[in-house]
Amino acid sequence: MADRLTLSRGAVLLGGVSLAAAMSVRRLSPLQAPAAASEAVEVTLTAAPRLFAPFAGISYQGLAYNGSIPGPLLRVRQGQRLRVRYVNRSGGESTIHWHGMILPNAMDGVPNLTQPPAPDGGTFLYDFVPQPAGTRWYHSHVFPQLIKGLFGMIIVEDPHDEHADQDLALVFHDVAKAASVDAAMRGISTAPMVDPFGSPERRAMGPEEKMGDEVGYAAHCINGASYPKTAPILVRVGQRIRLRILNANPTQTRYVRLAGHTLRVTHSDGNPLPQPVEVEALRLGAAERYDAWFEVNKPGAWLLQGLSADPMAFQQAVVVHTPGMEGATPLGSAQSLEGVRSFTYELAGAAQALGTRPRVERVDVRRSYVLGGGRYGSERWTMNGEVWPNTAGVIVRRGDRVEVRFTNKTDMHHPMHLHGHVFEIVEIGGRALRDPLPKDTALVDPNGGTMTWRFRADSPPGRWLLHCHNEIHMMGGLMTAVEYR
Ligand code: C2O
Numbered sequence: 001m002a003d004r005l006t007l008s009r010g011a012v013l014l015g016g017v018s019l020a021a022a023m024s025v026r027r028l029s030p031l032q033a034p035a036a037a038s039e040a041v042e043v044t045l046t047a048a049p050r051l052f053a054p055f056a057g058i059s060y061q062g063l064a065y066n067g068s069i070p071g072p073l074l075r076v077r078q079g080q081r082l083r084v085r086y087v088n089r090s091g092g093e094s095t096i097h098w099h100g101m102i103l104p105n106a107m108d109g110v111p112n113l114t115q116p117p118a119p120d121g122g123t124f125l126y127d128f129v130p131q132p133a134g135t136r137w138y139h140s141h142v143f144p145q146l147i148k149g150l151f152g153m154i155i156v157e158d159p160h161d162e163h164a165d166q167d168l169a170l171v172f173h174d175v176a177k178a179a180s181v182d183a184a185m186r187g188i189s190t191a192p193m194v195d196p197f198g199s200p201e202r203r204a205m206g207p208e209e210k211m212g213d214e215v216g217y218a219a220h221c222i223n224g225a226s227y228p229k230t231a232p233i234l235v236r237v238g239q240r241i242r243l244r245i246l247n248a249n250p251t252q253t254r255y256v257r258l259a260g261h262t263l264r265v266t267h268s269d270g271n272p273l274p275q276p277v278e279v280e281a282l283r284l285g286a287a288e289r290y291d292a293w294f295e296v297n298k299p300g301a302w303l304l305q306g307l308s309a310d311p312m313a314f315q316q317a318v319v320v321h322t323p324g325m326e327g328a329t330p331l332g333s334a335q336s337l338e339g340v341r342s343f344t345y346e347l348a349g350a351a352q353a354l355g356t357r358p359r360v361e362r363v364d365v366r367r368s369y370v371l372g373g374g375r376y377g378s379e380r381w382t383m384n385g386e387v388w389p390n391t392a393g394v395i396v397r398r399g400d401r402v403e404v405r406f407t408n409k410t411d412m413h414h415p416m417h418l419h420g421h422v423f424e425i426v427e428i429g430g431r432a433l434r435d436p437l438p439k440d441t442a443l444v445d446p447n448g449g450t451m452t453w454r455f456r457a458d459s460p461p462g463r464w465l466l467h468c469h470n471e472i473h474m475m476g477g478l479m480t481a482v483e484y485r
């Protein structure tokens with residue numbers, strides 16, 4: 001009800017266009033915040049078309065859960081059961097995938113692999129106990145519904161969590177240009193690369209190199225709005241604030257910086273880091289999440305920003321200010337990473353010198369994949385030369401210790417994601433991580449870069465997808481599965 005009211009007020013003010021800007025930054029239209037103390041949380045999520053207009057002059061025919069982009073922020077307590085009645089009015093078949101959750105395979109939301117998709121006008125009941133604790137998210141697993149707006153954050157609260165004076169959910173997302181998505185799928189997109197100067201993405205590419213797989217974006221948002229329409233975040237001196245940040249962009253890596261502050265990163269994809277890391281900027285591949293804390297030491301106004309070289313990048317920002325500073329010009333950051341200490345897996349995992357081998361441990365199943373394809377004008381993105389569904393999967397038995405190693409022969413980073421498990425990164429580019437990093441999505445370096453994951457096959461049995469979370473690469477075939485037999 002409250003949502004309805006805010007949205008229609010926005011519509012009156014702005015000439016008939018429903019404005020997501022009316023949504024608060026601090027809470028995405030809360031269905032329950034904080035989590036209710038009941039045994040089960042019952043939610044209805046309805047997917048339907050929605051005109052999305054994050055700023056004047058743009059209106060985008062997207063898809064929304066319960067009328068909002070991003071979808072409602074879901075909060076549950078660890079151990080609570082979640083029952084989501086999914087009502088699909090999206091206009092096509094649809095599912096919801098619970099990214100980062102370990103759950104029964106039939107609840108994983110992969111069309112035609114773990115469930116028949118809900119037809120348009122149909123429903124599906126997702127019923128499971130969300131775990132592990134932490135910052136997770138949910139999205140459609142039917143292309144291109146994630147690109148169009150079917151995504152949201154879900155937080156599983158851990159009763160042992162460090163106390164925060166404020167716990168803020170921030171979804172970074174963007175509005176894709178439909179024509180560039182089509183062109184990128186055929187490998188002939190002319191959209192430029194917009195990673196910030198000084199980023200590894202930019203260093204990986206030759207100056208005149210054309211990839212043809214870039215998607216162009218028409219708007220950049222945080223929690224459904226573009227700066228200066230993003231709702232400011234009011235903080236007080238002395239407060240310790242926890243940010244839960246999700247990069248819901250379907251293709252691009254995002255760098256995130258809060259001017260005037262360092263960020264203490266405690267969780268990666270919702271999982272506690274071996275030890276917190278202090279950085280000036282976060283680096284989030286598509287689908288990655290970080291929990292990052294800052295302390296308010298002085299009065300002021302600062303911008304929390306997504307950095308990129310896109311001329312419209314300034315839109316992806318929100319003001320953080322202390323009382324009385326709402327009128328001040330906020331301090332911002334340059335759209336560049338030169339000289340900026342950014343988060344890296346090597347930093348968080350204490351990477352050791354070249355040549356050190358990963359911990360010697362028993363491994364029952366070993367698999368390596370060469371990531372390839374993606375030449376200009378080609379739609380193929382491959383694993384060992386094959387495209388899904390012809391890629392060879394990882395066959396495991398329950399209890400196996402599994403090692404998966406990637407060698408990336410393309411010149412793009414790939415945010416590789418495994419469903420239904422938390423893996424540990426144990427090796428990157430020949431260096432062992434002294435403290436393996438627990439994650440569900442990780443960027444594999446380009447131009448021959450390697451990465452090794454280890455995990456225990458102790459999730460519920462079934463078929464668990466393993467794929468690149470760049471939607472263009474996934475649809476181009478960069479996908480396989482871990483199969484319990
Ligand atoms: Cu977040 Cu297979 O996806």
Ligand code: CU
Pocket residue numbers: 413414415468469470473474478
């Ligand atoms: Cu990829």
